Amino acid sequence: MSKVRHVLGVSGGKDSAALAIYMRDKVPEMEYFFTDTGAELPEVYTFLDRLEGYLNKPIARLNTERPFEHILEFQYNGFLPSASTRWCTTEMKIKPFEKWIGDDETISYIAIRADEDRGGYRATKPTITAKFPFKEDGLVRDDIDRLLKQSGVGWPEYYKWRSRSGCYFCFFQRKSEWVSLAEEHPDLFERAKQFEKEDSGSGNRFTWSQGETLDELVARASDIKDMVANKSKNAKRLSWQESLALDEESEEQSCLICEL
Numbered sequence: 001m002s003k004v005r006h007v008l009g010v011s012g013g014k015d016s017a018a019l020a021i022y023m024r025d026k027v028p029e030m031e032y033f034f035t036d037t038g039a040e041l042p043e044v045y046t047f048l049d050r051l052e053g054y055l056n057k058p059i060a061r062l063n064t065e066r067p068f069e070h071i072l073e074f075q076y077n078g079f080l081p082s083a084s085t086r087w088c089t090t091e092m093k094i095k096p097f098e099k100w101i102g103d104d105e106t107i108s109y110i111a112i113r114a115d116e117d118r119g120g121y122r123a124t125k126p127t128i129t130a131k132f133p134f135k136e137d138g139l140v141r142d143d144i145d146r147l148l149k150q151s152g153v154g155w156p157e158y159y160k161w162r163s164r165s166g167c168y169f170c171f172f173q174r175k176s177e178w179v180s181l182a183e184e185h186p187d188l189f190e191r192a193k194q195f196e197k198e199d200s201g202s203g204n205r206f207t208w209s210q211g212e213t214l215d216e217l218v219a220r221a222s223d224i225k226d227m228v229a230n231k232s233k234n235a236k237r238l239s240w241q242e243s244l245a246l247d248e249e250s251e252e253q254s255c256l257i258c259e260l
Helices: 014-023 042-055 068-075 087-101 133-137 141-151 175-184 186-193 214-230 240-245
Strands: 005-009 031-036 059-063 106-109 128-131
Touching (some): 005 014, 014 042, 031 087, 175 214
Parallel strands (some): 005 031, 005 106, 106 128
C-alpha cells in the first residue's frame, strides 16, 4: 500500500500561511504547494519566500499548462471569469493541483477558520480527503493573527491596501481595491484593463467590475474623492473607500481555492 500524502496549499494569504505555521511541527511530512497562475501580485512571491524560510521546506510551485490569455481566448471565447463563472479556479488552480497529486491517497489540509461559515475545495477524486484543522481546533481570526506575529512571518505587504490574496485581477476584490491596484501597481492595472472588451454584435461588455469598466470605476472613484474632500466639516464624513463600497457585494466572498 502506498504512503498517504499530506499536503497543504498556501496562497500568499494570511489564513493559509497561518495554517502552514500551525501544522509545521504537527505533521513533519507535510508537503506545501502554491498554485501559481502567473498573474499573482509581486508581494505574494516575497511573502512565500519568507514563509518558506520559516517552514524550512520548499513550497512546490504548480503552474498551469497554458497562460490565462490562451484559456480566456480559445476556451472561453473572451468571457471573463466572475463570481458565478469561476473558470479560472478550475483551470488554473484545481487542475494543476489534481495533476500534481495524481492518484495518490492524499489528505489535504484546508485553511478555513472556526468563525467562518463556508465550505472549501471539494475534491473530484475519491483519493483526496479534506481536513480542517482550524475548525476542528476552534481557531478564529485572532488566533491566525497571533500565529503570524509570533512566528515572525508577519503579514503580506499587500494587506496594507487589499483584503484578499491571489491574482492581481481577482474579480472578488472590492471596487476600492481595484482603485488601489491602479495606484500601487499601475502596470498590472493597465494589463487587467486589456482583458475587458465589448462584443460588437450583442453590445455585451466583459468587465472585471460589475456594470462598469475599470477606467469608469477609477473615474467614479476620483469624483467621489473630490466630493469627500469638499464636504463641509460639519457634515457627516465618509471616506471615499466607504462611499465606493456602498454598492459592493459582501466582503466575505472569496476564491475558495485559496484554501485548497
